[in-house]
Each structure stands twice: as C-alpha cells, then as structure tokens.
Amino acid sequence: MTSPIIIATDLVKQYPGVRAVDGIDLSIPKGICFGLLGPNGAGKTTTIEILEGIHLPTSGSVLYKGEPLGTRYREEVGIQFQHTALQEFLTVRETLELFEQLYQQTMPIPELIELCSLADILERDTRKISGGQRQRLLLALALINDPDLIFLDEPTTGLDPQARRNFWELVKLVKSRAKTIVLTTHYMEEAYALCDEIAIMDKGRIVSRGTPAQLLSEHFGDVVLQIPNADSGDRLGELGLNAVQAGDMLEIRTNRLHHTLQQLMENGINLDRLRIRAWTLEDLFINVTGKKLST
C-alpha cells in the first residue's frame, strides 16, 4: 500500500449548538481517487474544507506529506470549489494566466489547455461559457500548479448527463497522471465510476469506508429480483419471500438465487420480464445512513 498523502486525526469542528465534524480520522493514500459521500448536513463540506486548509478545525490535526498545512500546501494543492466566481471581464486565457502567476511552479498552459479541452474557448469571456466549459476551466485552474493533491467538490452538479460523462473522462485522465483526487459528489454513479475508495459520512462521522466493491459485498450478500406487478400473480405473497413494492415492480431480495428462481417457476410466476439487479452505491448509501441522496 502506498504511503498516505494526507492524514487527518480526530478532527472536530464545533459550531454554536452543532458539532459539524465529530472525531474524524482519515488517511488518503497517494495516487487514488477518494470519494467522500454523505447526505446534506452530514458534515462532508466542513470536513473537506478543513482538509483543504480553508477552515481550521476546533481540534484535531491535518498533515500533508507528514507536515502541518502551510505555505507548501498552498503551492501543492489544487481545489475546485462547488460554488466559485472568477474575476469578471477576463477571457479564459487571461484567467489561466492570472492564476498561473500566483504559483511558483506551474503546468505549462498549452498542456493544460489540451488536457482540459479549452482550445476552442480561450478568447471567450468567462461569463459567456457553458456550464460544462466552466467546469473544465475550473478544473484547469485547480491543476494549474500541477498539484499532487486535488480536491473536487461536487464538480458535476448541474451538468447535463453528456457534460458529466465528458468531465468524468477528464478526471480519469488526471488520475492517470498519478494524482491524488478527493471527490465529493451526490451522484453515486459518479463515485462508482471514478473512486477507488469511498467514505460515507453521517452526522459528522465516517460510518463506512472501503472500495465500492468491498462495501457492497460487506453490506449486501444478496441480489434483487425485479418482477413487474402484472406478472407476479396472486400466489407470490404466500411464498414467504422477502419482497417489497418498488413502483410498478415487485423487488425480491434473496441470497439463494437458484432456489428462489425455482420456487417462482414452480408456482407459475411469469418470469419473461424478470430482471436481476445488482446492488448499487445508492442502495448502500440508504442502507448505511437511512437517507436518500438529495441533489
């Protein structure tokens, strides 16, 4: 296992009447994409902003490459905030040049332009670019100092599905350069596609952590069979299966797939439209926090 690039120990952030972060320990290995997930109010934004060095914790410590956060950290970290504004009346090129001047070491701008596909919009006013183009520019700004550690805070919120998928490809490209990425997202599909490891937060604590596959197998030893209500017939209720209504489908959870299928066939249930669904991170999230994700 590679050595951790950032380590947080017993982080606490106390606001009047609210403990937003309640004793979090985190260690993120170099070169992975780490996803921090949680429902609204779970404390993930506060946690990530402490890790970014934007806020100080009430207690606890954060070490980057074994050192407390300081000037070196500012030089070596890249951050893409969820909500941010840029200097107005500047073009994309001028915005890149402005941020380039703020760092000692930078990635060559032409390389950055190519990496983030900004060539077509270089001379455009930053106020007049689309949501997807804006996110690519913000990612370019987060990468401008060629950082070892990159924070992406809900980078695809508000993007259409195509733009979101394009952005994922971009993140995968960045990841392939051995960068460490800390990602927060509301999209479980995104976490599954990009993250090597995830942590789920609730009420200021980390309630589950591991690779997506590990967590799914730990929490769900079974599969879900989906049968349209119209095909389920009257006798299904008498079979003693673990079945719940989910819209116009009946969902049956089972860890004995073969046996359950046989049982259904023997009882004349129409299986022509049967679907077997694997558990997703969204199911895991609900299972762990008891809450649905809200975007």
Next chain:
Amino acid sequence: MKKFLAVLHARNMEFLRDRSALAWNLAMPFMLVIGLAFTFSGSNKEIYKIGVVGGNEKLHSAAPTLQSTKYIQFIPYDDLDAAIGKVKHHQMDMLIDVSSAPKYWINSSSPNGYLLERIIWGAEGKRFERQTVEGAEIRYVDWFLPGILGMNMMFACLFGVGFVIVRYRKNGFLKRLKATPLGAFQFLFAQLVSRLLLIMVITAIVYAGCNLFIGFNMQGSYWTLLFVTALGAMSMISIGLLIAAHTASEELAGGMLNIVTWPMMLLSGAWFSLEGAQVWVQKVALVFPLTHLISATRAIMNEGATLSQVMPHVWVLALTSAIFIAIGAYVFKWE
C-alpha cells in the same frame, strides 16, 4: 511581486472593460463641474462676509451697532495673515482687526468691500483705519472644483473598492484566491494601487477636460497637487478597504459606506465653506480625510500653497492611510 502584478492587472482589466461603470466614472464629475459652473456663474450672493480678528466683544465696543446690521455674517479669525488672504481672493468681503487699534481691510477691486466700507463709515463708534489689498477674485467654480473632484474621488474610492471586495467575497472569488498562495496584503495592496491609478487618470482627464471649457485658476504646483490628490485618494481607498475587510453583505457595506460618505459630503467643505459654522462642527470636520484633501488642494490651486504649507494636511492623509490599511489587512477575511 508577480502575484501582486497579476492581481493588479486583472483588476485594471475588469474595471476598464466594464464600459458602463467606466463611462459613469468619467461622465459624473464632468456633468457636476460643468453644471455647477453654469448654475453659479452669476454673482448673486446675498450675504456679506466680514472676518473679525480680536473677538466679537471688542468689535462691539469699537462699533456697537455694526453687528446688528442685517445680511452681514461675522466670522471670527485667529490668524490675521490667513484672513487677509481671504480678502485678497474675494473669499471674504472685509476683514476687521480689533485686537489693537481698529483697522479694516478690503480688496480695492471688490464691489462688496466698497459697500461694506460705506457701512463702516456710517456706523457709530471708533474710527477704523483703512487698509487695502490687491488680488484677483477666485470664482465660485475655482472654489468648488477641488470639492467636486474630491467628492467624486471619495465615492469612486470608497464604493469602487468597498463594494467590489464585498462582491468578491459574496460570490466566492475571494475563497478561490484563498486556496492559492496569494497573501491578504498582496491582494489588498493590488486593489488599492489599481483603484489609485485609475482614479488618478480619471481625475486628471476630468480636470483637463473641464479646464478646456472653464479655465481653472492654478496658482501652485501641479506636482504638489498631484501628490496631495494621490495621498487623499489613498486615504479614502483605505477607508473602503477597512469597511470591506470583514463583511459579506452588500447591504451592510452599503450602509457603512453611506454612514462615512454623507458626513464627509456635508462637512468637508465640498459644497459650502464651514467658516462661520459652530466651532465643534469645524473640529468634527477635521476628522475626515476629505476635509484635508479639499483644504489642501484649494490652498494649492487658489492660493499657490507649497508642499510645506499644506504639510499638516499631508500628514493627516498619510497617517489615516497607513492606519486604515494596517487595520484593514489585519481584520481582512477571505470569506
């Protein structure tokens, strides 16, 4: 240094490309100066001003009925030379000195002085010794120009810096900058220098443009005027920085900026002279940088004051700038 220059350049570009704001910054002082020049071009003063050195009680014993004459305002003075200077430039119609043998000064080319002299001659009491001074009249436009330009600078500096920083904080741009190695002082200093450069260029353009139409009185050195104006602008920018150092609310910042600008606008002598106002009002007015800026620039332009003569104002402007910038940088919050 390169961080400072990058932020300075970006802010300059932002200002210069915002054409509506730029046009307004140029048009507003032009309109004010030209408009007021036409409005007050006639000599329609209804109140005569007599400066008094030596105190009103002595004046009363020297000329018992004079002070009850209607339409004459008596203004106490301690500094005889400064008061004579006012008569010289027609800023005061007559000066009476009763600290020793009663004397009066009038400007030999002033019609108002001529009329007041007739009143003195007809008044009961001691005989006043006549003194005359020579000097061209300072037109009202020459008197109010430093006030108008100073006031325009005040608004441009305070609101131009204060609101911009609050907007940056509110929309998250400052938070984005906080995530970089840029320091608070570098950021604030870039804002200060950017606004200072732009306001000096705009003020110079407005001055030169209006001068083509009106032809201002300029007795002193342009370099001294430039130096004092830059210092005054810096002082007011630093107030804007201080107000914007902490808040993310445009409403609160607007309220605070108004609290600062309104008293300055009314009491700094931009629109009317505070001579003859209550002493405490004159003392309160000295708190405001705009008062010192206007007093110093009027002295340079209308009386030919040198840098050493306006040094007390220069010190106040320099000290207020240093204090407000230091406090602003100390309490500055990125978020």
